Amino acid sequence: MHHKLGIIEDDSTIRESVKLFAEAKTTYPVCGEWSSVEDFLDADFSQGAPSLLFLDIGLPGMSGIDGIPHIKKKFPLINIIMLTTYEEGEKIFPALCAGACSYISKRTPLTKVMEALTIVANGGSYMSPSIAKEVTKFFMKQPVKEKTHLSPRQKEIVELIVLGRTYKEIAEICYISMNTVRTHIKKIYELLEINSKVTLIMKYKDGEI
DSSP, rough: OOOOEEOOHHHHHHHHHHHHHHHHHSSSSEEESSSSSHOOOOOOOHHHHOOOEEOSSOOOSSSSHHHHHHHHHHHOOOOOEEESSSSHHHHHHHHHHHOSSSSEETSSHHHHHHHHHHHHHHTOBBOHHHHHHHHHHHHHHHHHOOOOOOOOHHOOOOOOHTTTHHOOOOOOOOHHOOHHHHHHHHHHHHHTOOHHHHHHHHHHHTTOO
16 A cells, blocks of 8 residues: 555644655655644545544644544544654543554654654554553553453454554465455454554453453
8 A cells, every 4th residue: 555644733843844754764755734633624635645644632723632533534544643742641542542543752753753654554553662651551550351252263363463463464364365354353343342453452452352
């Protein structure tokens, strides 16, 4: 898949830095940049929409977190990467649960941000170390929950996703087509009542699967 990158960030200096760095260090062309979720949703995507999106939280108008469901409704397959100054659990978890696939602190060097972008483009997820620490702290406090019953094949696919395998790799390992992989993953999401890869990984690590 040929990915295109979009950036929603109201700070023009940060937006320009991310754009220039992405164009210099990755193969993903920047197809648009916006200062608000509203501007993004109103944009003309007749020339193609981004499949990768950097999204800030503190934006004029709708916040990045509130904007995720609207963005996902318009572009269900878009990979949303939160790039924000917020590192508190009360911001991280709503963003991940709403459908963001990665969460990166703005304190992260741009070289690492671009590494994360490549990981996401290849079907993975990324959280900067400070964010991962918050996630770990959160799960250490949580009670053990009842497991959701999945078939052996579904469990195998979940384990491969947790290991960071792409859909293409899962198809090859399981000797099934990419469409079958997507069908399995859609069914798994429905059974678990989730809508993002990060939430799936979180549930697995929490012992719910």
